[in-house]
Amino acid sequence: MNKYDSELVSGLLNSDGFEMTDDIEKADVILVNTCSVREHAENRALSNISQLQSLKRRKPELILGVLGCMSRHLGDKIFEDNTYVDLVLGPDSYRKLPEFLKNRKRYKNVEYKEYETYTDIFPLRKDGVTAYVAISRGCNEECSYCIVPFTRGKERSRSIESIIDEIEKLLDEGFKEITLLGQNVNSYNYQGTDFPKLLKRVSEIENLKRIRFATSHPMNLSDGLIDVMAERENVCPYLHLPVQSGSNRILEAMKRNYTVEKYIGLVEKSMSKIKDLSLTTDIISGFPGETEDDHRATIELVKKVEFDSAFTFKYSPRDKTEAFGLKDDVSEDVKISRLAEISEIIREVSLKKNREWIGKVTDIMIEGKSRRSDSEVFGRTGGFKKVVLKQNNLSAGTIVPVIIKDATSQTLFGELVG
Ligand code: SAH
Numbered sequence: 276m277n278k279y280d281s282e283l284v285s286g287l288l289n290s291d292g293f294e295m296t297d298d299i300e301k302a303d304v305i306l307v308n309t310c311s312v313r314e315h316a317e318n319r320a321l322s323n324i325s326q327l328q329s330l331k332r333r334k335p336e337l338i339l340g341v342l343g344c345m346s347r348h349l350g351d352k353i354f355e356d357n358t359y360v361d362l363v364l365g366p367d368s369y370r371k372l373p374e375f376l377k378n379r380k381r382y383k384n385v386e387y388k389e390y391e392t393y394t395d396i397f398p399l400r401k402d403g404v405t406a407y408v409a410i411s412r413g414c415n416e417e418c419s420y421c422i423v424p425f426t427r428g429k430e431r432s433r434s435i436e437s438i439i440d441e442i443e444k445l446l447d448e449g450f451k452e453i454t455l456l457g458q459n460v461n462s463y464n465y466q467g468t469d470f471p472k473l474l475k476r477v478s479e480i481e482n483l484k485r486i487r488f489a490t491s492h493p494m495n496l497s498d499g500l501i502d503v504m505a506e507r508e509n510v511c512p513y514l515h516l517p518v519q520s521g522s523n524r525i526l527e528a529m530k531r532n533y534t535v536e537k538y539i540g541l542v543e544k545s546m547s548k549i550k551d552l553s554l555t556t557d558i559i560s561g562f563p564g565e566t567e568d569d570h571r572a573t574i575e576l577v578k579k580v581e582f583d584s585a586f587t588f589k590y591s592p593r594d595k596t597e598a599f600g601l602k603d604d605v606s607e608d609v610k611i612s613r614l615a616e617i618s619e620i621i622r623e624v625s626l627k628k629n630r631e632w633i634g635k636v637t638d639i640m641i642e643g644k645s646r647r648s649d650s651e652v653f654g655r656t657g658g659f660k661k662v663v664l665k666q667n668n669l670s671a672g673t674i675v676p677v678i679i680k681d682a683t684s685q686t687l688f689g690e691l692v693g
């Protein structure tokens with residue numbers, strides 16, 4: 276979502292006559308987009324911002340701004356403590372940018388505007404074949420560890436027409452694959468149109484080859500959505516379904532509104548209906564009160580479900596959240612060792628799942644040159660698995676059938692069929 280927001284802000288600046296540069300020395304304006312989800316992300320952003328101070332000293336006319344969730348969370352402090360920061364804008368305040376750039380007076384706006392969807396602004400993307408399109412902003416869930424509902428506010432869904440319009444423009448620009456974005460896409464609702472209906476409508480757009488979406492909250496993963504995924508060929512068989520923990524006690528304390536049994540039931544249903552479904556997840560380790568038994572339950576869940584891959588995080592206490600009132604009683608060492616154990620099991624199950632592809636034929640969409648060698652390209656399967664091909668004459672966006680010859684836990688290696 277931050278990547279999309281950066282593109283949105285670039286779009287705003289672009290229509291105001293600004294151009295993107297990759298060379299920081301050439302920039303007249305530097306905007307740091309920030310995340311508040313974990314303390315580590317905030318610390319990194321603060322260190323990036325402070326590193327820009329010397330550049331600003333050398334080039335006083337440079338405009339330095341801080342955007343995103345951290346502006347909502349710590350914007351007052353950032354603005355007061357760092358006089359070299361000219362601008363602090365929260366996620367709902369980006370429309371203030373052009374006005375600020377005209378006046379160039381130090382400015383801060385971190386107001387929450389519950390109606391803002393930026394529907395009329397066309398984000399400026401880098402060239403490529405895949406693009407993000409936000410379908411909603413904010414979040415109505417109350418996961419007890421999560422700061423997003425505070426920083427981004429209540430959920431608002433974008434109009435269907437504006438989503439379709441943005442996708443059609445992207446197709447005209449040569450993009451082939453769209454990822455629909457929301458903190459919880461499954462609760463999308465625009466004047467009675469729910470997410471399965473929107474997804475079906477999007478999948479009917481002519482020439483749209485691939486559609487993905489993120490993130491799905493397990494609580495409202497509906498049969499209707501599973502049916503659309505199963506029926507529509509251009510909806511990729513890929514589901515990012517964060518489970519967070521394998522212990523019902525912890526899930527309750529996290530206020531996730533589902534049990535492990537319900538989650539497994541959803542996975543089984545989805546797997547049985549959607550051919551070659553890839554499933555990925557998020558896991559938090561060391562939530563307050565997490566015992567060794569709770570941790571073992573998470574390990575058991577990972578082994579049972581066999582996720583294709585997973586993002587794992589150490590619990591990070593965030594003020595403005597309900598869990599902040601709980602004692603952060605799992606020590607750093609224990610968090611680290613539990614996380615390492617979970618990551619190792621995930622590596623093993625990912626390798627097993629990837630090796631199951633050896634000998635099978637699947638379509639991949641080429642995304643570009645491989646990082647390892649100029650004589651190789653890489654693409655992705657419908658299930659979002661990276662496939663490297665010894666081939667250099669295929670351009671990005673081409674969909675080709677490949678046979679999988681080898682696999683690591685991260686990458687598949689294939690050959691063109693025919
Ligand atoms: N709306 C999305 C993204 C939320 S943030 C979703 O619900 O999946 C992405 C991930 O960060 C979450 O899934 C969770 O695993 C992790 N996360 C959120 N708050 C956290 C915290 N306080 N400490 C550690 N991880 C956290």
Ligand code: SF4
Nearest residue numbers: 414416418421423458
């Ligand atoms: Fe945070 Fe939960 Fe909303 Fe995701 S669904 S953004 S974890 S509150």
